Amino acid sequence: MTASLSPPRVLLLAVHFATKSDVQGLTALVAHHPNVLRPELILRVLLTCLPETLRSSEYVGLIERIESGDLYAEPDLSIQFDSSSVQDITDAEAAKKTRRLHLLPLAWVDAPEDALADPVSLFLIHRAHRVDQEAGLLTQLPDLIVPFLQHAPCIRTWMVSALLPLLRRNYEYYPHEPITQTLESFERLDSRTAVALLLSQTGVREEDLPHVGRDLRGLIGPWLHNDARWDKSMEKQSPTESDRSDRMACPAWEYVLEWLTTQAVVSWRVAVKAFDQWDGPNDVDLGEYGSGWLGDEEQGLLERRFARAALASAYSIPEASVEALSGVNNIITKIMTLLDQDPCPTLQVASSLLSPFTELDSERLISAKSASLMRNDLLEESNYLTTPNQTSTQLLHVLTLSAFILTKAGAPCSVRRAGELAFLRDEREQKATAVKLIHSLSTNGPKNDDKYWIRARNELLWLRDWGAEEAFGSSDIQTYGIFSRLKKDFLEVECLKAFLANTRYSLARSIYEDSPDKPLNESVLRDTTVAAAMEAYDNASNPHRGRGGLLKCDDIIHAFPKTLPEMHPAARRIEALLKATHALSEYRLVLKKGEPFTPVVLRVLTDPVSIIGKVLEQNPKGYTNIQDLLDIGSNMVDAGLLDSDTSKPSRINSTPPSDPHIATRKRITAMCVDAALTEDDFETAYSYVVNRVAVYADPQVTDEYSWKAALQAGKYRRTARTVKPTHIGTGSGNLDIRHLEQRIECLSTAVRIAPPATLQEILNVFRKCEEELNAAIKAEEAQESAWDDQGDVQAMPGAFSSTVPAGVVRNATRSSRHVEEAPMSLFDLSRASMARAQHNLSALSSLQRSGQSRASDVEGSLDDASGQPRVRKRDQLREAAVGTLASGVGWLIGAQPVDRSQERE
Numbered sequence: 001m002t003a004s005l006s007p008p009r010v011l012l013l014a015v016h017f018a019t020k021s022d023v024q025g026l027t028a029l030v031a032h033h034p035n036v037l038r039p040e041l042i043l044r045v046l047l048t049c050l051p052e053t054l055r056s057s058e059y060v061g062l063i064e065r066i067e068s069g070d071l072y073a074e075p076d077l078s079i080q081f082d083s084s085s086v087q088d089i090t091d092a093e094a095a096k097k098t099r100r101l102h103l104l105p106l107a108w109v110d111a112p113e114d115a116l117a118d119p120v121s122l123f124l125i126h127r128a129h130r131v132d133q134e135a136g137l138l139t140q141l142p143d144l145i146v147p148f149l150q151h152a153p154c155i156r157t158w159m160v161s162a163l164l165p166l167l168r169r170n171y172e173y174y175p176h177e178p179i180t181q182t183l184e185s186f187e188r189l190d191s192r193t194a195v196a197l198l199l200s201q202t203g204v205r206e207e208d209l210p211h212v213g214r215d216l217r218g219l220i221g222p223w224l225h226n227d228a229r230w231d232k233s234m235e236k237q238s239p240t241e242s243d244r245s246d247r248m249a250c251p252a253w254e255y256v257l258e259w260l261t262t263q264a265v266v267s268w269r270v271a272v273k274a275f276d277q278w279d280g281p282n283d284v285d286l287g288e289y290g291s292g293w294l295g296d297e298e299q300g301l302l303e304r305r306f307a308r309a310a311l312a313s314a315y316s317i318p319e320a321s322v323e324a325l326s327g328v329n330n331i332i333t334k335i336m337t338l339l340d341q342d343p344c345p346t347l348q349v350a351s352s353l354l355s356p357f358t359e360l361d362s363e364r365l366i367s368a369k370s371a372s373l374m375r376n377d378l379l380e381e382s383n384y385l386t387t388p389n390q391t392s393t394q395l396l397h398v399l400t401l402s403a404f405i406l407t408k409a410g411a412p413c414s415v416r417r418a419g420e421l422a423f424l425r426d427e428r429e430q431k432a433t434a435v436k437l438i439h440s441l442s443t444n445g446p447k448n449d450d451k452y453w454i455r456a457r458n459e460l461l462w463l464r465d466w467g468a469e470e471a472f473g474s475s476d477i478q479t480y481g482i483f484s485r486l487k488k489d490f491l492e493v494e495c496l497k498a499f500l501a502n503t504r505y506s507l508a509r510s511i512y513e514d515s516p517d518k519p520l521n522e523s524v525l526r527d528t529t530v531a532a533a534m535e536a537y538d539n540a541s542n543p544h545r546g547r548g549g550l551l552k553c554d555d556i557i558h559a560f561p562k563t564l565p566e567m568h569p570a571a572r573r574i575e576a577l578l579k580a581t582h583a584l585s586e587y588r589l590v591l592k593k594g595e596p597f598t599p600v601v602l603r604v605l606t607d608p609v610s611i612i613g614k615v616l617e618q619n620p621k622g623y624t625n626i627q628d629l630l631d632i633g634s635n636m637v638d639a640g641l642l643d644s645d646t647s648k649p650s651r652i653n654s655t656p657p658s659d660p661h662i663a664t665r666k667r668i669t670a671m672c673v674d675a676a677l678t679e680d681d682f683e684t685a686y687s688y689v690v691n692r693v694a695v696y697a698d699p700q701v702t703d704e705y706s707w708k709a710a711l712q713a714g715k716y717r718r719t720a721r722t723v724k725p726t727h728i729g730t731g732s733g734n735l736d737i738r739h740l741e742q743r744i745e746c747l748s749t750a751v752r753i754a755p756p757a758t759l760q761e762i763l764n765v766f767r768k769c770e771e772e773l774n775a776a777i778k779a780e781e782a783q784e785s786a787w788d789d790q791g792d793v794q795a796m797p798g799a800f801s802s803t804v805p806a807g808v809v810r811n812a813t814r815s816s817r818h819v820e821e822a823p824m825s826l827f828d829l830s831r832a833s834m835a836r837a838q839h840n841l842s843a844l845s846s847l848q849r850s851g852q853s854r855a856s857d858v859e860g861s862l863d864d865a866s867g868q869p870r871v872r873k874r875d876q877l878r879e880a881a882v883g884t885l886a887s888g889v890g891w892l893i894g895a896q897p898v899d900r901s902q903e904r905e
């Protein structure tokens with residue numbers, strides 16, 4: 001019966017078996033009809049009709065028997081098959097049907113050339129495409145392909161470079177994020193896209209970071225194992241061997257390197273892991289399907305390019321963190337190992353060694369060109385920064401170490417940034433970075449650890465010259481560090497400031513004052529110290545000198561006893577400032593808007609003495625501490641707080657510039673007088689006027705405060721609120737009279753020290769006051785005569801006890817007599833004096849007395865025992881006032897007072 005089957009019917013039967021997945025029937029059919037079902041035809045039937053869902057193991061045996069030929073050479077004819085399906089078809093019908101079978105050709109578009117003559121290879125790959133495409137059963141394919149790895153090189157190549165990467169990518173490594181391409185379209189992808197897809201999940205999630213190397217080894221490694229990845233076209237054009245290796249290229253590899261350098265920019269951890277976990281072109285995992293295949297030359301090319309990409313990646317990592325920089329250093333170490341160099345130390349170790357960078361080629365390296373090469377053409381052969389050799393790795397290491405020192409101190413810096421600082425040598429940028437670094441060292445470091453600060457200084461100085469000065473033993477060399485344009489002095493000064501700001505006084509002394517090679521000369525050290533002290537002062541919030549900023553300021557000026565001894569003017573100035581400030585801490589003192597007083601205010605105020613005014617406003621009875629306040633003023637002067645004032649032109653040009661001590665004392669006294677009056681303490685105001693204002697007064701040097709204070713006191717009128725006197729000296733027992741006398745005394749002081757233009761005003765007050773006094777005396781006399789009429793005044797002391805303190809004895813007779821004797825009003829006298837003075841000074845001679853002696857007379861009379869006759873006192877007052885006027889006017893017209901002895905003539 002079998003012999004009776006015509007070839008078309010055999011073919012139809014084969015199609016039938018294949019469609020039904022009856023591999024056994026099919027095998028028997030081929031055995032019986034080997035001449036009809038030639039290998040190519042039966043493979044086409046299988047390709048076209050065998051369901052793609054059929055497990056590979058079901059039919060791989062058949063393929064093996066076709067491939068080996070034993071199906072034809074040793075057919076097993078004992079196995080029968082069922083030909084009933086073609087029984088009822090005539091041969092003619094069968095022939096017609098076969099023409100409509102449309103069996104697929106084994107080859108497909110883009111089938112590899114070397115497989116075109118090999119039906120089995122064509123079948124296997126074509127079948128694999130269809131199983132993937134129609135059934136999506138990529139995992140079935142190893143079972144189909146592996147038995148044929150020895151069949152032809154193209155099968156192994158295909159297995160390793162196409163099926164294996166896709167299988168691993170989609171089923172083993174990232175089953176949840178598969179590539180959607182079919183196997184066939186994956187093979188057709190251009191290299192760039194293929195690399196991108198294969199690595200699209202690599203390192204994407206944190207938990208994938210440990211697998212970056214695996215992906216490169218297991219996906220890229222196999223995928224590259226295909227001659228199609230190489231561009232050998234150039235090779236053909238190239239006549240000589242030496243040219244050849246230069247022109248040989250592996251574009252696919254370039255895409256891998258591009259991927260790596262891109263990762264460095266967008267996801268630096270992935271790049272670091274890649275170079276950490278993967279050793280490059282030789283580090284491949286082909287599974288059990290093969291082993292290395294690169295020739296030495298190709299291997300060398302890929303490795304050189306790999307090393308360049310590693311250096312390029314290192315420069316591209318933008319992250320400025322200790323972790324990223326350590327990653328960069330790991331990349332460098334990797335490349336050094338690859339280049340058989342001695343590996344560089346870790347950054348931690350390197351930063352304590354601070355070895356010199358003694359690259360002889362540095363002049364060429366340290367250039368603007370290098371700065372540009374860090375950004376552009378990183379993978380170009382012409383880029384000397386990424387040419388893997390000793391020069392480039394050393395340079396990269398020293399840049400990374402520089403960035404690391406900045407970053408770990410809290411002033412983040414990337415490798416590229418360090419490169420820019422070193423290559424462009426921009427002084428401003430370098431300075432800004434150095435200042436930032438020192439600031440971070442101060443803010444972030446352990447404040448009390450001297451070791452930390454010693455190390456910080458060493459690092460700072462190393463960054464300037466990368467250790468060259470130490471290596472060459474000379475400071476006279478071109479420096480190449482990231483602070484190369486900064487003066488060593490500048491860094492030392494900044495260091496010193498940081499030491500002082502962090503209270504490292506003895507460390508500072510040991511380095512800058514006691515060490516034999518003093519890093520800073522004396523004047524620089526002193527200026528820096530003074531500036532640091534002032535900075536601490538200005539930063540202080542508490543005016544107490546035992547606390548915070550003031551304590552620091554105090555400590556700093558004592559930190560260098562040889563350079564800044566206590567007697568040094570700068571030290572004394574600061575001491576005075578501290579004293580003044582500290583004294584203010586004893587008072588309540590709030591500035592506007594409720595801000596409490598901070599020391600710096602004293603230094604920024606254009607008029608620091610005005611602070612005393614605030615003290616007086618805010619501290620009731622503060623004026624009674626006049627000596628304390630005067631001391632503060634004096635310290636303000638010694639501290640130089642008023643120094644800028646002396647340059648101002650004086651209000652009255654003809655007067656010499658006033659001694660700031662005296663001027664301040666006068667002003668503060670005047671403030672106290674005003675404050676006392678404000679608090680209705682006339683007695684104190686009066687005592688300040690006569691004991692202080694009058695005493696300090698120097699008619700040659702008018703000031704705007706003293707006379708006004710004296711005038712204010714002279715204008716004061718007693719009220720019920722006025723503080724009662726605690727004792728009464730020789731003054732009038734009548735409090736009104738006493739008060740008026742005191743006022744007149746104040747006014748006479750005012751007359752003496754006021755500028756001429758103001759005299760009229762003062763004299764108006766004077767006259768009124770005098771009139772009141774006369775009226776008061778008259779009233780008193782009237783009352784006395786009334787008392788006399790009533791009887792013995794001595795018998796009624798109680799009449800006065802309410803207003804007159806005990807011990808004061810009235811002598812009515814005396815005061816009456818005095819009034820009678822008063823020849824003319826003090827004011828009239830004064831006015832007359834004035835008029836005469838303008839014509840002939842000597843006419844005034846009877847009134848002349850020097851201001852100084854007058855003042856002491858007034859004071860003396862006040863303190864005199866009660867025995868002094870009252871007349872004398874009135875005379876004195878008059879003389880004082882008029883004499884003042886005369887000398888005041890005399891001074892006005894430029895004449896000298898005449899000696900008193902002349903007047904008697």
Ligand SMILES: *[C@@H]1O[C@H](CO)[C@@H](O)[C@H](O)[C@H]1NC(C)=O
Nearest residue numbers: 361384387388389390391392
């Ligand atoms: C490293 O390569 C650069 C660029 O080709 C070259 O200028 C430099 O001299 C090389 N350095 C060493 C140590 O060979």
Ligand SMILES: *[C@@H]1O[C@H](CO)[C@@H](O)[C@H](O)[C@H]1NC(C)=O
Nearest residue numbers: 487489520521522523524525
């Ligand atoms: C100290 O050094 C500064 C700056 O280096 C310099 O200007 C100054 O003249 C030096 N002073 C002395 C006394 O050497």
Ligand SMILES: *[C@@H]1O[C@H](CO)[C@@H](O)[C@H](O)[C@H]1NC(C)=O
Nearest residue numbers: 501535536539540541549552
């Ligand atoms: C300024 O004061 C603050 C706190 O008051 C302190 O933390 C800082 O270190 C001070 N700076 C200097 C330079 O003394």
Ligand SMILES: *[C@@H]1O[C@H](CO)[C@@H](O)[C@H](O)[C@H]1NC(C)=O
Nearest residue numbers: 809810811812813814815869
């Ligand atoms: C009053 O004055 C007269 C004359 O000046 C004097 O003799 C007399 O002792 C005085 N009386 C008293 C109590 O001081």
Ligand SMILES: *[C@@H]1O[C@H](CO)[C@@H](O)[C@H](O)[C@H]1NC(C)=O
Nearest residue numbers: 838839840841842843844845
């Ligand atoms: C001023 O008075 C004196 C005598 O006291 C006289 O000698 C002199 O000439 C007078 N001068 C004028 C300018 O009147």
